[in-house]
Amino acid sequence: MSTAETAVSRSPFVAAVLAWVFPGLGHFYLGRRRSGVLFALIVTACFVLGLSFEGRLYTIESGQPLTILATFAVYGTGLLNIAARLLSSNPAGTILAVTYEYGCAYLLTAGLMNLLLMLDAWDIATGRKP
Amino acid sequence: MAALLPVDHFLIMTVYALLVSAFFSLLWREQRGDRWKLFGVLVGSLVLGGLAVAWLMYPFPS
Numbered sequence: 001m002s003t004a005e006t007a008v009s010r011s012p013f014v015a016a017v018l019a020w021v022f023p024g025l026g027h028f029y030l031g032r033r034r035s036g037v038l039f040a041l042i043v044t045a046c047f048v049l050g051l052s053f054e055g056r057l058y059t060i061e062s063g064q065p066l067t068i069l070a071t072f073a074v075y076g077t078g079l080l081n082i083a084a085r086l087l088s089s090n091p092a093g094t095i096l097a098v099t100y101e102y103g104c105a106y107l108l109t110a111g112l113m114n115l116l117l118m119l120d121a122w123d124i125a126t127g128r129k130p
Numbered sequence: 131m132a133a134l135l136p137v138d139h140f141l142i143m144t145v146y147a148l149l150v151s152a153f154f155s156l157l158w159r160e161q162r163g164d165r166w167k168l169f170g171v172l173v174g175s176l177v178l179g180g181l182a183v184a185w186l187m188y189p190f191p192s
Binding site: 102113 | 134149
């Protein structure tokens with residue numbers, strides 16, 4: 001947070017939910033607008049690049065327990081993930097594409113970063129983080 | 131959707147390092163100077179670490 005930004009007393013639950021809905025929205029709600037915009041740009045860029053690299057929007061598969069973790073991570077991007085699943089013609093990615101693994105790494109990272117933003121928004125709203 | 135970056139392994143890895151470093155420097159540091167310092171350390175570590183691991187794959191391929 002820059003020195004120009006100030007924490008505003010708001011509901012931690014709403015901050016965390018907004019942070020999940022769209023990257024940076026929780027910080028924006030807490031009055032940290034500059035941080036919110038920067039987080040939104042970073043996480044959205046990571047997610048869109050992952051889609052463009054034909055990465056996979058994971059879903060849980062029986063017999064593949066690691067897909068539970070991957071699905072949890074990808075769903076961390078909130079509406080971006082849901083919109084991509086609805087709009088994309090290839091949500092499972094293209095496993096034969098040379099960029100497939102990069103795409104998966106970008107998509108998973110975007111989701112995990114947004115989950116961290118949810119925790120960060122919660123901590124700011126509860127006063128655990130200045 | 132076509133790839134938004136040229137399919138170049140080093141470029142894709144470097145962009146990934148830039149995004150992750152920017153994210154964590156914003157998340158973990160409050161002051162601008164501290165953020166730039168951490169950003170540089172993280173980018174350098176990720177890119178140089180990636181190159182080191184790639185180089186080690188030649189003598190130890192599997």
